[in-house]
Amino acid sequence: MRYRSPSRYLSVHRPGNAALWVILAVVGIAIIVAAVLLTREQEATNANINGNANTSGDAGANTNAARNVNTTLETNTNTTTNSATTNVNTNTSTPASNTNTATNTNTNAATNPSTTNANTSATAPKTAEVSMTSSGFSPRSVTIKVGDTVRWTNNSGSLAYPAPVFHPTHRAYAGIWDDDGTGQVANGQTYSFTFDTAGTYQYHDHLRPERTGTVIVE
Numbered sequence: 064m065r066y067r068s069p070s071r072y073l074s075v076h077r078p079g080n081a082a083l084w085v086i087l088a089v090v091g092i093a094i095i096v097a098a099v100l101l102t103r104e105q106e107a108t109n110a111n112i113n114g115n116a117n118t119s120g121d122a123g124a125n126t127n128a129a130r131n132v133n134t135t136l137e138t139n140t141n142t143t144t145n146s147a148t149t150n151v152n153t154n155t156s157t158p159a160s161n162t163n164t165a166t167n168t169n170t171n172a173a174t175n176p177s178t179t180n181a182n183t184s185a186t187a188p189k190t191a192e193v194s195m196t197s198s199g200f201s202p203r204s205v206t207i208k209v210g211d212t213v214r215w216t217n218n219s220g221s222l223a224y225p226a227p228v229f230h231p232t233h234r235a236y237a238g239i240w241d242d243d244g245t246g247q248v249a250n251g252q253t254y255s256f257t258f259d260t261a262g263t264y265q266y267h268d269h270l271r272p273e274r275t276g277t278v279i280v281e
Contacts, residue, residue, distance in 0.1 A: 190214050190255070193276065195223045195268070200276035207258065213278055214255040217248045224269035225254060225276070231269070240264060 190212045191205040197219045205213060217223040224247040226233045233242035239260050246254045247269070258264070258280040268274040 199274040204277040
């Protein structure tokens, strides 16, 4: 028997050998295309990742910047508003204080003098008038307040001498109403005495003891 090479046998006696090579070529091309596509996809993915990273960085920067700007604006706005409010309140309170002071002062100044004058007029010492006539004292009795004065006017046509009882020493009210001799007055003249102690005081004309009178001090 004659020896035959296997490769020769395959190439000569296998009719599908050409088709196999075509298939292998197509598979190789597909693998290359797949590798190229995979490489491009990987690059695209990396680009997207980098883009997202940049985008996130920019967004974060923008967000931080926006927050910083907003914080600054809010802080400045609040500070300005508070300052304005403080100034308004201060200015408002000061005029109110001035107005109240002026009003109270003027009112009191206007009211108090009126009250003082009224009280002064009500408590001002008074003078009671008694006329000494040829028939005696007129009126014979007068009523006054503590601190008031009695003034005797001599209208009798002759000397007269009003003095406290008792005749002739005139010592009934010693230390309160003492007779010092000034009570003796000529016609047309007067004698006055201020009573500072409450009580009832009897008096007479020292020159005509029968003529008497009374002073009531309340």
